[in-house]
Amino acid sequence: xxxxxxxxxxxxxxxxxxxxxxxxxxxxxxxxxxxxxxxxxxxxxxxxxxxxxxxxxxxxxxxxxxxxxxxxxxxxxxxxxxxxxxxxxxxxxxxxxxxxxxxxxxxxxxxxxxxxxxxxxxxxxxxxxxxxxxxxxxxxxxxxxxxxxxxxxxxxxxxxxxxxxxxxxxxxxxxxxxxxxxxxxxxxxxxxxxxxxx
Numbered sequence: 001x002x003x004x005x006x007x008x009x010x011x012x013x014x015x016x017x018x019x020x021x022x023x024x025x026x027x028x029x030x031x032x033x034x035x036x037x038x039x040x041x042x043x044x045x046x047x048x049x050x051x052x053x054x055x056x057x058x059x060x061x062x063x064x065x066x067x068x069x070x071x072x073x074x075x076x077x078x079x080x081x082x083x084x085x086x087x088x089x090x091x092x093x094x095x096x097x098x099x100x101x102x103x104x105x106x107x108x109x110x111x112x113x114x115x116x117x118x119x120x121x122x123x124x125x126x127x128x129x130x131x132x133x134x135x136x137x138x139x140x141x142x143x144x145x146x147x148x149x150x151x152x153x154x155x156x157x158x159x160x161x162x163x164x165x166x167x168x169x170x171x172x173x174x175x176x177x178x179x180x181x182x183x184x185x186x187x188x189x190x191x192x193x194x195x196x197x198x
Contacts, residue, residue: 004075020112024088025096062086
């Protein structure tokens with residue numbers, strides 16, 4: 001399928017984080033920007049306000065490595081799945097969508113928020129942080145994963161759905177911390193799962 005550019009020669013581009021699935025911005029591209037994106041592997045767009053080609057992050061350093069370009073069913077919108085090197089928004093925010101109804105976060109945002117929080121705790125090492133305690137003691141973190149796994153199995157067998165959800169959250173939290181201690185993430189496990197499809 002070919003891209004169906006509008007009467008101005010533009011196509012909207014939804015930019016989404018490859019790892020977390022979070023939407024980072026909505027921009028536009030023309031055929032030249034799409035060509036440059038495909039050739040360079042980094043996102044190129046067309047600035048409607050400046051009427052010029054735009055290499056995302058060329059000035060700020062916050063480039064976006066493109067992992068996939070997908071076309072919608074009508075061919076008139078692109079989805080760019082990217083690995084951002086920094087904030088997507090010119091304001092310095094991680095995403096351009098940082099106004100409006102931000103609470104509660106959507107369920108798919110939970111693990112990405114957790115991963116960012118853990119990276120921050122690992123970097124800043126605040127006193128009294130449970131995450132830091134676990135990062136400092138991989139044996140304890142491993143024991144907590146085992147303990148929580150047993151609790152979720154018991155909850156599935158004997159308890160309410162609410163308890164199952166709570167215990168499953170505990171397993172994911174502790175597993176994420178254990179993986180962070182090895183500089184790994186739940187997303188890395190997701191890559192393996194994708195490789196097992198078939």
